[in-house]
Amino acid sequence: MANTPSRVTTVTKVTCTPQLSLSALSTAATDKEIIGKQSRWVHPHLIESIDPIKGRQLRASQDIPAGTCILIDCPYAIIPVVDNPVTNEGLLCSNRACNRALRAPASRVVCSKSCLSDVAWCSTTCRDSNMAYHNFECNWLKRYAVPIRKKWGEYIFGMSWVIVRLLASQHVERITRLEDEEVRPMHEWKCDWRGVESLCGSVDSWSHEQVRSWTLLVKKYLQKSAVLPHDMTPDQVLHLICQEEANSFGLYPRETGIYPCPEPPIDRGEQYAAAVYPIAAMANHSCIPNMMHKPDESGRMIFTASQDILAGQECCISYFDLTEHINLTSRREHLRKSFRFTCQCHRCASEAPAQNSSDWSAMPLMEL
Numbered sequence: 001m002a003n004t005p006s007r008v009t010t011v012t013k014v015t016c017t018p019q020l021s022l023s024a025l026s027t028a029a030t031d032k033e034i035i036g037k038q039s040r041w042v043h044p045h046l047i048e049s050i051d052p053i054k055g056r057q058l059r060a061s062q063d064i065p066a067g068t069c070i071l072i073d074c075p076y077a078i079i080p081v082v083d084n085p086v087t088n089e090g091l092l093c094s095n096r097a098c099n100r101a102l103r104a105p106a107s108r109v110v111c112s113k114s115c116l117s118d119v120a121w122c123s124t125t126c127r128d129s130n131m132a133y134h135n136f137e138c139n140w141l142k143r144y145a146v147p148i149r150k151k152w153g154e155y156i157f158g159m160s161w162v163i164v165r166l167l168a169s170q171h172v173e174r175i176t177r178l179e180d181e182e183v184r185p186m187h188e189w190k191c192d193w194r195g196v197e198s199l200c201g202s203v204d205s206w207s208h209e210q211v212r213s214w215t216l217l218v219k220k221y222l223q224k225s226a227v228l229p230h231d232m233t234p235d236q237v238l239h240l241i242c243q244e245e246a247n248s249f250g251l252y253p254r255e256t257g258i259y260p261c262p263e264p265p266i267d268r269g270e271q272y273a274a275a276v277y278p279i280a281a282m283a284n285h286s287c288i289p290n291m292m293h294k295p296d297e298s299g300r301m302i303f304t305a306s307q308d309i310l311a312g313q314e315c316c317i318s319y320f321d322l323t324e325h326i327n328l329t330s331r332r333e334h335l336r337k338s339f340r341f342t343c344q345c346h347r348c349a350s351e352a353p354a355q356n357s358s359d360w361s362a363m364p365l366m367e368l
């Protein structure tokens with residue numbers, strides 16, 4: 001299918017109209033604004049299907065033209081990724097329904113318990129409507145954020161915080177379930193905790209060393225305790241880490257997955273957040289994706305068709321910046337290391353024979 005760089009200009013015309021959820025209509029004005037930003041939207045021609053090899057996937061039930069917005073998904077858990085939380089402009093409002101970029105530190109609303117400098121809200125409204133959620137994580141952050149950062153590094157701290165925020169969302173969902181159940185607009189898509197439970201991920205895909213390290217992390221910081229009152233066993237938390245690692249998204253300021261790569265190449269920019277999206281996580285990877293993705297200003301992930309997608313075709317994104325990993329070896333290495341699979345997309349399959357034979361001939365054994 002023709003996919004020229006000029007197509008990139010057409011895809012900026014997003015043709016969808018996000019729908020407000022019914023719950024948004026029944027709340028106060030300020031909350032309405034926040035919750036309205038949280039609404040999901042799924043294109044009516046996008047369906048979930050099961051492939052015998054790949055498992056769950058997204059597919060088009062009817063033709064979808066290039067440039068069409070296919071999915072707007074809200075994060076179930078999201079954390080900011082910043083170099084210096086005190087001064088960094090990229091810090092996000094901690095209200096999980098808001099997530100807007102925060103301005104200068106002076107205008108931020110901070111936690112009265114000073115749990116962590118990465119936690120701040122854009123307004124008192126955002127903070128006050130977020131209390132059930134933040135109270136779940138506050139004591140854990142205050143006690144463990146600094147030690148984990150110091151002993152395990154920034155990446156593991158971020159991963160642990162995403163786990164805690166997944167549990168915080170589950171906690172809030174449980175206490176608000178009754179009202180939620182009545183107004184949930186898209187019952188066919190699992191966008192609550194059930195969506196998190198059905199994410200792919202298993203301890204078997206990771207090395208023993210990796211699993212041992214996460215097991216220790218769970219034991220020390222993520223077990224059920226007074227500061228982290230969930231009801232999962234250590235094995236269940238470990239499983240949740242495997243799911244999170246296989247399914248979380250990095251949030252970048254520009255599109256991921258424009259193909260062919262524009263010339264000169266435009267990368268997607270610096271990562272500013274990490275999040276788990278229950279529906280978006282179903283998209284499989286292709287090195288010639290037919291969708292590109294980019295978060296909006298409230299942390300929602302937007303999928304847009306980057307070429308015409310025909311009825312029955314799988315809808316794929318690229319899990320990495322295509323301008324960063326160009327040749328087959330680099331792409332495969334990255335996917336194996338970070339996502340634990342070997343890509344078999346059309347592009348990889350068509351490049352593989354030539355690559356394999358050159359690798360093969362380079363092996364010492366072949367020279368004998």
Ligand SMILES: [Zn+2]
Pocket residue numbers: 093094095098099100121122123126
């Ligand atoms: Zn806010």
Ligand SMILES: [Zn+2]
Pocket residue numbers: 111112113114115116119134138139
């Ligand atoms: Zn706090």
Ligand SMILES: [Zn+2]
Pocket residue numbers: 286287288331343344345346347348349
């Ligand atoms: Zn591939």
